[in-house]
Each structure stands twice: as structure tokens, then as C-alpha cells.
Amino acid sequence: MSELELPVEQKEEELTPVDPLTVSRRWLLLKVGALFNAVVGVAVAVPVVKYLLSPVKPDNAYKSWVSLGTIDTFPVGETRLAKFTNPVSLEWDGATDRVACWVRRISEKEFQVFAINCAHLGCPVRWFPQSQLFMCPCHGGAYYADGSRASGPPERGLFTYDAKIVDGKLQINAGQLPTLSNTAKLVQIENARGGSPCAG
Amino acid sequence: MRRLKALYTWFDSRLQLGAPIKEMALHPVPNKTASWWYVFGSAAFVLLMLQIVTGILLALVYVPSAGQAWNSLNILNHQLTLGWFLRAMHGWGSNFMVAVVLIHMAQVFLFGAYKFPRELTWILGVFLLLLTLGMAFTGQVLRFDQDAYWGLGIGASIASRVPFIGSTAVHMMLGGPIIAGATLSRFFAFHVFVIPGMLLAFACVHVWMVLKLGINEWPMPGRIVRRSTYLAKYHELAKKDGRPFVPGAVWKDAFFSAAILAAVAVCAAVFGPYGPGGQPDPTIIQTAPKPDFFFLWLYAVLSYLPADLETPFLLIAPVLGIAGLVALPFYAGEGEKSWHRRPIAILMLTTIAVAWGVLTHLGTFTPWSPKMSAWSGGPPVPMRYTHDASPLQRQGAIVFQSKQCRNCHSIAGVGGLRGPALDLVATRLTEDQLIRQVLQGGGNMPAYGKNLSPPETTALVQFLETLHPANQPAAIDASHQAAMTEPVPKP
Numbered sequence: 163m164s165e166l167e168l169p170v171e172q173k174e175e176e177l178t179p180v181d182p183l184t185v186s187r188r189w190l191l192l193k194v195g196a197l198f199n200a201v202v203g204v205a206v207a208v209p210v211v212k213y214l215l216s217p218v219k220p221d222n223a224y225k226s227w228v229s230l231g232t233i234d235t236f237p238v239g240e241t242r243l244a245k246f247t248n249p250v251s252l253e254w255d256g257a258t259d260r261v262a263c264w265v266r267r268i269s270e271k272e273f274q275v276f277a278i279n280c281a282h283l284g285c286p287v288r289w290f291p292q293s294q295l296f297m298c299p300c301h302g303g304a305y306y307a308d309g310s311r312a313s314g315p316p317e318r319g320l321f322t323y324d325a326k327i328v329d330g331k332l333q334i335n336a337g338q339l340p341t342l343s344n345t346a347k348l349v350q351i352e353n354a355r356g357g358s359p360c361a362g
Numbered sequence: 363m364r365r366l367k368a369l370y371t372w373f374d375s376r377l378q379l380g381a382p383i384k385e386m387a388l389h390p391v392p393n394k395t396a397s398w399w400y401v402f403g404s405a406a407f408v409l410l411m412l413q414i415v416t417g418i419l420l421a422l423v424y425v426p427s428a429g430q431a432w433n434s435l436n437i438l439n440h441q442l443t444l445g446w447f448l449r450a451m452h453g454w455g456s457n458f459m460v461a462v463v464l465i466h467m468a469q470v471f472l473f474g475a476y477k478f479p480r481e482l483t484w485i486l487g488v489f490l491l492l493l494t495l496g497m498a499f500t501g502q503v504l505r506f507d508q509d510a511y512w513g514l515g516i517g518a519s520i521a522s523r524v525p526f527i528g529s530t531a532v533h534m535m536l537g538g539p540i541i542a543g544a545t546l547s548r549f550f551a552f553h554v555f556v557i558p559g560m561l562l563a564f565a566c567v568h569v570w571m572v573l574k575l576g577i578n579e580w581p582m583p584g585r586i587v588r589r590s591t592y593l594a595k596y597h598e599l600a601k602k603d604g605r606p607f608v609p610g611a612v613w614k615d616a617f618f619s620a621a622i623l624a625a626v627a628v629c630a631a632v633f634g635p636y637g638p639g640g641q642p643d644p645t646i647i648q649t650a651p652k653p654d655f656f657f658l659w660l661y662a663v664l665s666y667l668p669a670d671l672e673t674p675f676l677l678i679a680p681v682l683g684i685a686g687l688v689a690l691p692f693y694a695g696e697g698e699k700s701w702h703r704r705p706i707a708i709l710m711l712t713t714i715a716v717a718w719g720v721l722t723h724l725g726t727f728t729p730w731s732p733k734m735s736a737w738s739g740g741p742p743v744p745m746r747y748t749h750d751a752s753p754l755q756r757q758g759a760i761v762f763q764s765k766q767c768r769n770c771h772s773i774a775g776v777g778g779l780r781g782p783a784l785d786l787v788a789t790r791l792t793e794d795q796l797i798r799q800v801l802q803g804g805g806n807m808p809a810y811g812k813n814l815s816p817p818e819t820t821a822l823v824q825f826l827e828t829l830h831p832a833n834q835p836a837a838i839d840a841s842h843q844a845a846m847t848e849p850v851p852k853p
Contacts, residue, residue, distance in 0.1 A: 166393050209504070217533045217544065224539035245645045248540050255542040256429025257643035258511065278647060282672075283664060284515035287648035288734060293766040294813040299650035301665035302730040302770075304782050312808030314730075317669035338539030341519050343528030 192303070204210075221344050222252050225337035230265060233332050236273070241266040241289050243308065244275075249337045261336065263323065264289055267306065276309050277340040278319035284341065287320065296320065309350060386573050387612075390604035392596075394580035396611035398472070401618035402466035403572070407565060408619040409459040412626065413497070414558065416452040424504070426550035428543040428642070431506035435638045450630030456498055457627050460656050463494050468711060473701030475578035477587045481691035483571045486564050488687045493561045495656070500553035502654050506546055507638035512651030516664075523673045541644070575610075576600060581699035588696055606805040627825035636809045650731065658725030659718050729779035732769040736777045744774045751828060758825025761818045766809070773829075781807060788829045795837075796823045 181217035226249040236242050244265045251259035264276040264287075276296070278286045295312060296305040303314035310319040321340035326333050338344060374380040423442060438445035466700040467487060499517075503510045518541070521531040536543030557814060579585075579599055605611070629803070640649060653661050683717035701708055708719055733740075743759040762768065770780035777783075790797065800819055803809035815823065830836045 213532070217537050217538075218530045219533065221529070243645075243647070248542070250539050252428075252538075252543040254427045255425070255428045256432075257641065257645075258428045258542040258545075259540070260643060260645045261540070262645040262647055270740070278644070279515060279519075281418055282519070284519040285512055286644070286649065286650055290766050290769075292737075292764055293810070294806075295808055297732045297734065297769065298513075299731055299734060300661075304641030304732070306808065306812075313806045314670065315665060317671055317672070334378060336677065339515070339518055339532065339536065339541060341528070341532055343522035343524075343532055362511070 164260060179336065188242050193316075194327075196271065200282070225335050227326075227333045228356050229328075230263075230332045232330050233267070233273075233327060234330075236265050236267040236332065238267050238269060241291065244290070244332075246334075246336065262286070263318075263334070265332065266309075269325065273325045273327070274309060275323040275325045275334045276330075277323065279340050280316060281311075281320060281342070282314070282316040284339070381649070382396055386523050387608040388572065388606045389576070390486070391577050391611050392579045392599050393603050393605055393610075396605065396614065397578045397580065398496040398614055398618070400470060400577065400611070402462055402469055403569075404612075404615040405619050405622045406466050407460045407569065408461060409455055409462060409622065409626075410561065410565060412455045412623060413452065413459060416448055417454060417554070419556065420452055424841070426504070428506065428546045428792075431546060432638055433548075435505065435507075437766050439635060439638075445549040446635050449635035450633070451626060452501075453636040454626045454629040454633070456501055457629075457655065458622060458661050460494055460498055463491055468490060468715075471707065471711060472701050473578055473581050474587070474701075474707075476691040476694075477697070477699060478589050478592055478691075478695045479575055480571070480578060480595045481695060483568060483575065485688050485693050486571070488684065490561065490564050490568060492684070493557055493564065497553065497561065498654065498656055500549050500557065502657075503546070503549040505636060505638050506642050508649045509637070509651050509653070510644070511541060511642040511644060512649065513653055514545060516651070518651075520676055523676055525677075536692070546561075577607075578699075581701070581797075583698070583700040583702045585699065586697060587699060587717050604659055628637075633671055648734075650726075650734070655722070659721035660793065661728075662721040662725040665728070677764055687844060711823045727779075731778070732766075732780050733778040734769060736772075737766040739762055740768070740776045745775070747828070751825070754821050755825045755828055757821070760823035761814070761822040762825055765814065765818075765822075767822075770807075770814045784826065786830060788827050789831075789834055790837060791825060792837045792839045792842075793827055794839060796826050796843075 167180040175178065186291050228246045228249055230244040230246055231300045236244075242265050243262055245260055245262050248259045262278045264278065266276070267272060275332050276287075280298040280303050282298065282301055282303045284355050285298050287296040287303070287305065289296055294307045296307075296309075298304070298314065298316075303316040303345050304312040305320050306312050306318070308319075309322060313315075323334035323340075325335075370380075372689075420438070421439050423434060423445065424444070425431055438449055442445070470487065472486065494813075499513075503514060514536070518532045518535055521535050522528040524531050533539070537543075537548045571751075576596060579596060636654075640646060652658070663675075678690060698704055741756070742763055748756050748759050767784075768776040768777040772779060772783045773785055775783075787796070797819065799805075799807065800814065801811040803811060827836055
């Protein structure tokens with residue numbers, strides 16, 4: 163290790179001065195090389211983008227009919243919490259593929275199934291049978307028993323699932339997190355602007 | 363010693379880094395910048411290093427799987443030797459990093475350091491702030507507990523408000539239709555690879571520019587920045603009234619960084635790690651999700667915005683805010699740097715700081731949320747309110763408690779803060795007004811017309827009518843009173 167200085171730094175004057183514009187062949191080759199890279203880049207980017215966009219699917223691709231159990235478990239006139247496993251799930255989802263919803267049995271054959279997620283920002287709403295209200299713990303949204311907006315920051319009523327009765331079992335069309343983007347097209351529940359249900 | 367020198371020479375003749383590093387270390391900085399005000403940037407960088415080291419140490423154990431993440435955090439907390447301490451260091455390190463980055467930014471703004479020629483340094487700094495906040499949010503998600511789960515729900519709900527591509531944005535964010543395994547995996551990738559990579563690269567370029575352009579000189583009133591003269595003036599100042607960066611200024615950075623690291627360690631040891639809270643089972647709905655400290659202000663804003671303004675605000679305000687920060691050095695690239703001559707800058711900074719403080723404070727006790735267990739978990743209506751009451755009024759007190767009025771209205775200091783406290787309600791509303799308010803709601807109160815029977819309503823209103831001080835009568839409808847008592851005098 164006795165060496166002192168390596169002659170690494172090349173002195174500028176040792177390089178032959180060349181006008182880069184005159185060596186058009188080398189520049190052309192570099193340009194062709196860059197173009198080649200661009201073509202390969204685009205070719206590789208297409209599958210990458212497709213891969214990245216793979217979770218983006220139309221709503222119906224994720225939704226299917228899920229059973230919430232026999233209708234006898236839901237007494238007429240009451241609202242009960244029901245739980246189901248999301249139809250689309252992975253083995254390593256743990257408990258997160260479980261979903262809760264509120265089932266309101268209006269009469270023998272009439273059901274309303276509400277998403278647990280507040281229409282404001284998705285927090286889980288709780289049902290209070292004594293005051294017949296759903297209340298949200300996050301920003302204080304409140305909804306009436308029929309899901310319509312009662313007060314607070316939500317701009318609409320609770321999200322609802324389509325429900326039907328098959329062989330004495332209650333089924334809902336579920337499969338994805340209800341948000342304004344995938345459920346806003348549902349019928350706007352009347353009184354959603356904070357009007358009184360006693361008005362009519 | 364000679365051996366060491368030879369070893370150094372062997373390496374440096376190959377690396378060729380000695381000379382540029384020496385040049386950077388010894389570059390002159392203006393004397394007045396060797397100040398305790400100039401230590402926050404280096405502290406932020408040191409905290410970034412701390413986060414990287416503690417993050418790697420946590421990644422040795424953490425399982426980025428929705429089914430196992432929560433368990434692995436509990437094992438870190440309770441079963442691995444000093445696992446809790448590493449988690450606490452990382453958690454408190456993140457708090458300190460956000461705080462120090464914000465203080466650094468405020469100082470830079472106050473000292474006019476974003477002006478020519480340091481515009482790009484400022485812009486990169488803005489991105490570094492955003493990346494730091496991105497780390498804070500994704501890090502909170504990796505602590506995969508109830509708050510993380512529902513925080514993702516809030517994030518998805520915000521994303522869903524984007525016009526046209528809301529649904530796509532939600533799917534991209536969650537990696538699927540619901541918050542589940544795919545969601546955690548992608549937040550892990552962002553928190554561990556994508557954002558830290560960008561953060562480190564941007565931070566290095568940021569520091570490079572500080573070294574190359576020179577540290578911002580101490581602002582003096584009347585020393586005006588002009589593009590044509592600034593560089594010459596700055597170099598003259600640094601040469602005439604300057605000292606080498608090492609060791610003239612850097613020793614303060616070293617002391618402050620060590621103090622910050624010590625503070626992180628003390629906080630970690632004393633206060634311990636953050637959570638994890640309840641397990642991430644979305645069917646457990648007895649939860650009141652809340653974001654970490656630095657997002658509480660946003661949580662508060664979201665509860666106060668009128669419904670009509672919410673989506674525009676959520677989608678437009680951040681864009682305007684970031685655009686404003688990026689545009690600042692172009693709008694005010696020249697002129698006074700001293701805060702003595704920049705009253706609007708001081709006002710803006712104070713306003714933002716006060717607003718942030720107030721909103722954060724509100725976020726800590728969420729007065730807008732009903733207290734879910736006030737009706738059942740708290741004390742009943744106190745005796746002094748019912749001691750001299752009639753049976754009907756007492757029945758009203760029971761209705762008041764059992765119909766959850768107290769979740770939103772406090773009485774005797776206990777209950778929700780969503781609606782007004784009702785201890786003096788009888789002095790504000792007449793009997794008729796009370797009946798109308800209970801039955802029809804309004805003013806952000808639900809209507810109880812369908813949920814109370816007429817006897818319940820009567821009892822409740824009779825009870826509310828007693829809520830006035832002994833020396834102040836209940837409000838009455840004067841015209842009603844007059845009509846009932848005095849016959850109309852005949853002319």
C-alpha cells in the first residue's frame with residue numbers, strides 16, 4: 163500500500179478535442195439507441211400499468227348475493243346487526259374480510275339492509291333502539307330508523323344493500339366498501355337534507 | 363497513524379471523494395448563521411436516519427399481512443426483548459420528525475430563505491413535508507388496529523368523492539373492493555419502499571443545494587434581495603464576515619440533533635409505544651376511530667364543514683395549498699427577508715399556527731360526536747334536578763335519560779357536547795318551543811316525533827321546563843300569557 167497517487171484523473175488536454183456535431187454517425191447511433199429504449203420502455207410499461215390497474219373493476223364484478231341467515235333471526239319491527247364474509251376475499255385477510263350491516267325488518271316480507279359505514283366518511287354507525295337513531299362516532303352523523311339523514315355532516319342517508327328473500331333466507335347484494343362513488347347512484351332517500359319526518 | 367493515513371490515501375485515490383467533501387465541510391458560512399435557529403434542518407435529517415434504522419429493525423419482525431400484522435405488533439410489544447422500545451422509538455421518532463419538519467419550514471419561511479436563489483430548495487422542501495406526512499399516514503395504517511382500519515375507511519371515503527374516477531381511486535387505494543389483505547400489503551410497500559426512497563433522494567438533493575448555494579444569511583431589515591446582485595453580495599458576506607461550516611456552525615447542529623435523539627428516546631422510554639389498539643375486526647363496531655395527533659386538525663375540519671362544502675373543500679383545498687406553497691418563491695422571490703418588514707408573513711404564520719392548535723385541541727375531545735354511552739354509562743340525572751319535581755316531571759327525567767338525549771346534550775356537566783347543554787334550557791325556550799324542537803328537531807337535531815309517544819313528550823317537556831335557576835323564571839310566550847289572563851279591554 164505504498165502507492166501515492168493513482169493517475170485516475172485524465173487531464174482535459176490529453177483528450178482529443180472533437181466537435182460533437184461533426185461525428186454524426188455516433189450521434190445517430192445514440193439517437194437510435196434512445197429510440198430503441200423508448201420502444202422497449204413503452205412495451206414494458208403496458209403490462210406494468212395493466213398490473214397496477216388490476217384491482218380496478220366495475221362494481222358488478224365484485225358484487226354477489228350473500229346470505230345473512232334465515233329471516234327468523236330478524237324480529238319484525240327491529241333493527242339488528244348482521245355479519246357476513248365478503249364474497250371476494252384472500253386467505254390472508256384475517257378478520258378484515260368480515261363485514262357488518264344493519265338489518266331492519268319492517269314487516270314479514272319487507273327488509274331494509276343498511277351498510278355499517280356512515281355516508282359521511284365511512285365510520286361504523288351504531289343503532290340505538292331507544293331513540294330509534296343511528297349515530298356515528300366520528301363526526302356525529304345521525305340517521306333515522308329508515309336510514310334517512312337526521313343530522314350532522316352526512317349529505318345523504320345511509321347506504322343500503324339490495325335485499326331479497328330466497329328459501330326463507332335473507333340475501334343481500336354485497337361485495338365492496340360502500341362509498342359515495344359506488345352507491346351515490348342509489349335512490350336518494352327522502353328527507354335526506356335534514357327535513358323532519360313529521361313534516362308529512 | 364501513518365498506517366491510517368496510508369489506508370486513507372489508498373481508498374481516496376480510488377473513491378476521489380476526499381477533496382469535494384473537504385471543500386463542502388470548509389465552505390464559508392456567514393457568521394450570524396452559526397445560530398441555534400439554523401439547527402432544525404439537520405435535526406430533521408438525523409430523525410429520518412433514525413426512522414430508517416428503527417424501521418428496518420421493526421421490519422425484521424413485523425408481518426405485513428392483514429391476518430397477522432396486529433399479532434406481530436403485540437409480540438413486538440410483549441414478547442421480544444425491548445421490542446416495545448423499538449416500536450416506541452419509531453412512533454415517537456415519527457412525531458418528532460413531523461414536528462421538526464414543520465418547525466424547520468416555519469423558520470425558513472420566517473427568515474425568507476425561500477427567496478432567490480433557493481426557490482428549488484424550498485419546493486423540494488414542500489415535497490419533503492408531503493412525503494413526511496405520507497409516511498405518518500401510511501405508518502399509522504401499518505399499526506393495523508381499529509383506528510388504522512377505519513382511518514383507511516375515511517381515506518377511501520375521501521377518495522370516492524373525486525369526480526368521475528372516484529371508484530377507480532378507491533379500488534387503487536384499497537387494492538380491491540374492501541379494506542383487507544391487499545390494502546395492507548400496498549401500504550406496506552409505500553411505507554417501506556416507495557416513500558422512503560423518494561424521501562431519501564429528495565432530502566439528499568435538498569442538502570446538496572443548501573451546501574452548494576450556501577446557507578441563507580441572517581435576514582437584516584433593509585437588506586433587499588435582488589436577482590442581479592444577490593449572489594455577489596452573499597459571497598462577499600460569507601468571505602468577509604464568515605467562518606468555515608466545520609466546525610464553526612456544525613457543532614450546534616450536532617448538539618441539537620443529539621438532544622432531539624435523546625428526547626425521542628426519553629419519550630419512548632417514558633410513554634411507550636403507540637398501540638396497537640383494538641384488533642382490526644370490522645364487525646366490532648364499538649369503536650370511536652381517531653387519527654394520530656398530526657391529522658387531528660383535519661379530523662376536526664371534516665366535522666365542521668357544511669355538507670355542501672365538504673367535497674369541494676376536500677378536493678380543492680389541498681391542491682390550492684400545495685400550489686400556494688410551490689408558487690411562494692416565484693411570487694416573492696425578491697425583496698425583504700427580515701420578519702421586521704414582512705407583517706403579512708407573520709400574520710399568516712400566526713393564523714395557521716393558531717388555527718392548527720385550536721383544531722387539534724378540538725380533535726382531542728371531539729365535541730361534535732355524540733357520547734355513545736352517556737345515557738347508560740354515566741351518572742343519572744342528578745337528584746337536585748328532580749328533588750322537588752312532580753311525578754310527571756320525574757318521568758320526564760327518565761325519558762330524557764333513556765331516549766339518549768344525553769348522548770348529545772349535557773346536563774350537570776355530564777353528557778355529549780354535540781347539542782347545547784340543557785341546564786338552563788327553560789330560560790331559552792318556551793313550552794311550545796320545546797315541544798316543537800323535540801318533535802320536529804331542526805338546527806342539527808333529529809326529530810323525535812316518531813320515537814316518542816305523546817305522554818313521553820309531555821313528561822319530557824315538563825321536565826325540561828324545570829331546568830332554570832331558582833331566581834330566574836322559565837321563558838314564557840308573552841302574548842299567550844296576555845291572552846290567557848287579561849280580557850281584552852273594551853274601548
